Amino acid sequence: MSIERARSIQQPIEHQPKKQVQxxxxxxxxxxxxxxxxxxLATGVVILAxxxxxQFTSSTDTLNRDIQKMEQQISQQExxxxNLAYEAKELSNPDRILQIAKENGLEMQNAEVKQAGLVGN
Incomplete structure (x- = not known):
């Protein structure tokens, strides 16, 4: 190959503008x-849980408070x-009944005094 031909081949290559491809x-x-x-989705599930x-803890706490109030009311009622049972027993004492009877002018006919609950014996 001749030098001129080689230069002519190289020159157009050198002078050719390069194509830029984006x-x-x-x-x-x-x-x-x-x-x-x-x-x-996972975040939504965690938030819902x-x-x-x-909510469950809140309702459980409310229920426990209600139970404690009821137990306190039951304790007070018991x-x-x-107290009322002791007072009834105290008021049904035979000596007390005899004393009230004498104060109101009643006389005792029999010397034996029996409680009403023990009459059947």
Whole structure:
């Protein structure tokens, strides 16, 4: 090959403008769309579970308070019943009954005094 021919081949190559091709570079997403959906779903489930747990704890606490109030009322009523039973027993004492009878002018015919509950014996 001759030198001139080689130069003629090289010159058009050197003088040819370079074509610039624009290439779109797709950036890789850090989190894919499917992962976003899964994370959103998991977050929603966690939030719903938390709300349910708080609601359940609140209703349990309210129920426990109601139970404590009822137990306190039952205790007070039992105490009042015991006091009334003791007072009824005290008021039904035969000596007391005889004393009230004498104060009101009643006379005792028999020397034996029996309680009403023991009459059948």
């Amino acid at each position: 290439v779109k570079v797709q950036k890789k997403q850090w989190i894919s769309t499917g992962e976003k959906a899964l994370y959103s 938390s709300v349910f747990m708080v 105490s009042q019943n015991d």
